[in-house]
Amino acid sequence: MLVGVVRWFRGYVGFTAKGRFPERLLNLAAVRGVNIADPRPVEGGVSGIMSVSDYRRVRPLARKARVRMRVTKRRGLPFAVRKYRGRLGLFVGAALGAVLIAVLSQFLIERHILRDLDGITWVSVNIMGCTADVEVRQKAQKPEIQSMEPCNIVASADGVITKLKVREGFAAVKEGSGVAKGELIVSGFNPTKQGGVRYMHADADIYADVISNRELKIPKQYDYYSLTENKIDRTRLRFLWFELPASLSFGSCLYRTVTSRDNSLVLNGTVLPVGTSVETSHELEQKHAATDKAAAREIFRNDELLYEAFSRPDSRPVSRSLTVSESKDGFSCEFNCVFNENIAETAEFSVTED
Numbered sequence: 001m002l003v004g005v006v007r008w009f010r011g012y013v014g015f016t017a018k019g020r021f022p023e024r025l026l027n028l029a030a031v032r033g034v035n036i037a038d039p040r041p042v043e044g045g046v047s048g049i050m051s052v053s054d055y056r057r058v059r060p061l062a063r064k065a066r067v068r069m070r071v072t073k074r075r076g077l078p079f080a081v082r083k084y085r086g087r088l089g090l091f092v093g094a095a096l097g098a099v100l101i102a103v104l105s106q107f108l109i110e111r112h113i114l115r116d117l118d119g120i121t122w123v124s125v126n127i128m129g130c131t132a133d134v135e136v137r138q139k140a141q142k143p144e145i146q147s148m149e150p151c152n153i154v155a156s157a158d159g160v161i162t163k164l165k166v167r168e169g170f171a172a173v174k175e176g177s178g179v180a181k182g183e184l185i186v187s188g189f190n191p192t193k194q195g196g197v198r199y200m201h202a203d204a205d206i207y208a209d210v211i212s213n214r215e216l217k218i219p220k221q222y223d224y225y226s227l228t229e230n231k232i233d234r235t236r237l238r239f240l241w242f243e244l245p246a247s248l249s250f251g252s253c254l255y256r257t258v259t260s261r262d263n264s265l266v267l268n269g270t271v272l273p274v275g276t277s278v279e280t281s282h283e284l285e286q287k288h289a290a291t292d293k294a295a296a297r298e299i300f301r302n303d304e305l306l307y308e309a310f311s312r313p314d315s316r317p318v319s320r321s322l323t324v325s326e327s328k329d330g331f332s333c334e335f336n337c338v339f340n341e342n343i344a345e346t347a348e349f350s351v352t353e354d
Contacts, residue, residue, distance in 0.1 A: 007037075009244060011052045011076030018045030019067030028061040052078060149348050150199035153186035155179040156345035159208030169202030179208065185344065199351055206344040209318055212337045214307070216300055219330040221290055225255055230283040238262070240273045255284035296331035297324050304335055315341035 017025050022045040029036050034057055039048040045067060050058065055071075062069045121139050153169065161177045169186040173179060188202035235247040259282070264275035291299070300322060308317060321336040 007051070008076050011074075011078035012037075012049050013052060013055050013071050013075075014047070014049045014073035015055065015069050015071050016042055016045055016047045017062060017065075017067045017069045018042075019062075019065065021065050022046045022067050025058070025062060025065040025067050028065060029058055032057065032061065034058050034061070047072070052076075148201045150188050150351055151202055151346050151348040152184055152188045153202045153204050153206065153344050154347045155181055155183045155185055155206070155208070156343045157181050157208075157210050159210040159343055161185075161206065161208050162340060163207040164204065165206075166202075166204040168200055169204060171204075179343075188349070202346075204344055205342050207340055208343045210315075210339050210341055210343065212312075212335070212339055214304075214335040214337075215332065216303055216335070217330055217332045218291065218296060218299060221288065223286055223288055225284040226287050227257070228283045228285045232281045234279045234281075236277045236279070238264075238273070238275050238277055243277065246276065253281070253283040255286060256281045257284060258282075291331065293324060293326055293331065296326075296333070297322070300324060300331075300333040300335075304337070308337075308339075312339055312341070315339035 026036060026039060026046065034050065034054045036048045036050050036054075036058075039046055041047075059069065118139075121137050158180050159178070161173055161175050161179060164171055164173075164175060164185075166186055169188050170190055172184050172187050179185060185206050186202045186204045189197050189199045192198055230253070233247065234245070236243045237246045258279060260277060260279045262275060262277050265272045304320065304322065308315070316339065318338040318340050323334045323336075325332050325334075
């Protein structure tokens with residue numbers, strides 16, 4: 001099926017070769033690299049099919065083999081184009097229709113984006129070859145208005161207070177005090193001299209040393225995949241939205257990874273919707289590896305650094321303790337760390353008047 005499609009796009013001819021030594025023609029063609037498909041014996045010679053370019057190359061070989069060749073049929077895209085070359089308007093109309101569809105499709109894309117994304121006020125889609133350049137303008141975001149409802153500041157974790165920076169409210173603890181999660185740190189109300197109570201929105205940064213305990217395990221034996229030198233390239237021809245295979249590369253592997261790259265034709269700085277697409281399949285080989293205690297410690301150390309960078313980016317490490325133990329099947333690690341971080345958490349409360 002695939003070979004037939006490629007042959008049709010390249011164009012091919014059916015022929016008969018009759019004479020004294022038709023089998024010699026087949027031998028000469030094989031030596032010169034001329035591909036004759038579907039060879040069959042006929043009365044006084046042979047028949048077959050070949051591409052248009054190969055048919056031009058085989059004519060001198062026919063004279064050497066002392067046979068006469070005659071074309072019996074012509075098939076494929078080149079002959080179809082030649083047949084309708086007098087009807088230029090047909091091809092011009094098809095090209096204009098394709099351009100019109102491409103242009104109108106941009107408006108459909110723009111309307112879908114405006115309808116589906118609430119945060120967009122304006123969008124423009126410009127298609128250059130096979131690349132779509134999308135320009136968007138976001139809606140102006142409403143400024144976040146800080147709530148001024150009465151609230152307290154409580155501890156978001158257990159820790160020891162190292163620094164109090166109170167902007168509004170009254171501190172209920174001192175530096176060096178130990179606090180439990182949920183404990184009041186800064187109060188949002190204050191009794192007045194007249195016997196009343198003044199409520200306020202407490203605001204503060206409360207820094208404390210917080211203990212973090214984590215455990216991690218890894219096996220001694222594990223499998224992984226590595227790239228080998230074996231690869232398969234498959235090339236496709238691109239024209240507008242159509243893709244046609246241009247290479248006959250076969251092969252498969254149990255594990256693989258696939259990469260692709262596009263090459264577009266550029267004319268006077270304009271990227272045309274014509275080019276090639278190459279898909280490369282790289283074979284993956286499954287390998288086996290083992291871990292010793294030193295390598296396990298390095299893995300655990302790197303995991304802790306990643307945890308600090310991504311899970312606690314606003315915390316400052318004060319101390320780290322890493323203990324690695326070995327078992328029959330693997331290694332385990334216990335992390336005991338102290339982080340200095342802001343544990344201030346807002347806790348609103350309602351005010352009712354009697």
